[in-house]
Amino acid sequence: KQEVTQIPAALSVPEGENLVLNCSFTDSAIYNLQWFRQDPGKGLTSLLLIQSSQREQTSGRLNASLDKSSGRSTLYIAASQPGDSATYLCAVAPVGGGSNYKLTFGKGTLLTVNP
Amino acid sequence: AAGVIQSPRHLIKEKRETATLKCYPIPRHDTVYWYQQGPGQDPQFLISFYEKMQSDKGSIPDRFSAQQFSDYHSELNMSSLELGDSALYFCASSYPWGPLHFGNGTRLTVT
Numbered sequence: 001k002q003e004v005t006q007i008p009a010a011l012s013v014p015e016g017e018n019l020v021l022n023c024s025f026t027d028s029a030i031y032n033l034q035w036f037r038q039d040p041g042k043g044l045t046s047l048l049l050i051q052s053s054q055r056e057q058t059s060g061r062l063n064a065s066l067d068k069s070s071g072r073s074t075l076y077i078a079a080s081q082p083g084d085s086a087t088y089l090c091a092v093a094p095v096g097g098g099s100n101y102k103l104t105f106g107k108g109t110l111l112t113v114n115p
Numbered sequence: 116a117a118g119v120i121q122s123p124r125h126l127i128k129e130k131r132e133t134a135t136l137k138c139y140p141i142p143r144h145d146t147v148y149w150y151q152q153g154p155g156q157d158p159q160f161l162i163s164f165y166e167k168m169q170s171d172k173g174s175i176p177d178r179f180s181a182q183q184f185s186d187y188h189s190e191l192n193m194s195s196l197e198l199g200d201s202a203l204y205f206c207a208s209s210y211p212w213g214p215l216h217f218g219n220g221t222r223l224t225v226t
Binding site for chain 2: 041089101102103104
């Protein structure tokens with residue numbers, strides 16, 4: 001059974017810092033990996049999606065890497081801003097099966113960026 | 116751009132009552148997914164539909180049922196509600212192999 005772990009569980013940084021969020025998964029047979037952002041009581045916003053054949057994806061100040069063989073992904077946020085404060089969730093999609101997005105989520109990293 | 120629409124946004128029910136949650140996927144998305152997120156928990160996959168047929172099932176209680184209609188909207192029906200059913204229920208939609216888009220969720224409170 002796939003298990004996804006995110007470290008750290010919470011992170012507080014001053015504005016302007018670069019930071020890294022970590023995600024690890026136990027079964028490397030994944031179709032893709034996604035990073036999501038969730039604001040309190042709100043839905044999930046997809047930030048980056050990395051296909052299993054890719055090594056990284058970039059969007060603005062965000063960069064996500066994937067090392068499928070070691071079961072790890074990192075989300076790098078450059079020049080953090082208070083508006084980046086949210087919970088960041090990592091999720092993996094399995095290979096095959098009936099659904100492309102029967103996702104297994106990690107428990108998330110709660111990020112606070114202090115002005 | 117159109118997003119995934121869920122209704123209602125908030126729902127309060129008593130134990131043993133029935134609740135119906137609705138999801139309207141992004142136009143031309145043919146796959147719908149339902150997730151449950153308990154307080155302080157990560158989202159858990161419940162069930163999915165592709166072209167109006169159930170495509171996969173996760174940890175969905177027998178008290179819950181769902182379907183996708185001819186216009187591709189989906190409904191999650193929950194009966195004999197329990198206190199532990201209080202959660203955020205998310206719907207998501209996608210093309211096959213396309214990015215997954217989530218709605219803002221329905222917050223169900225069972226009292």
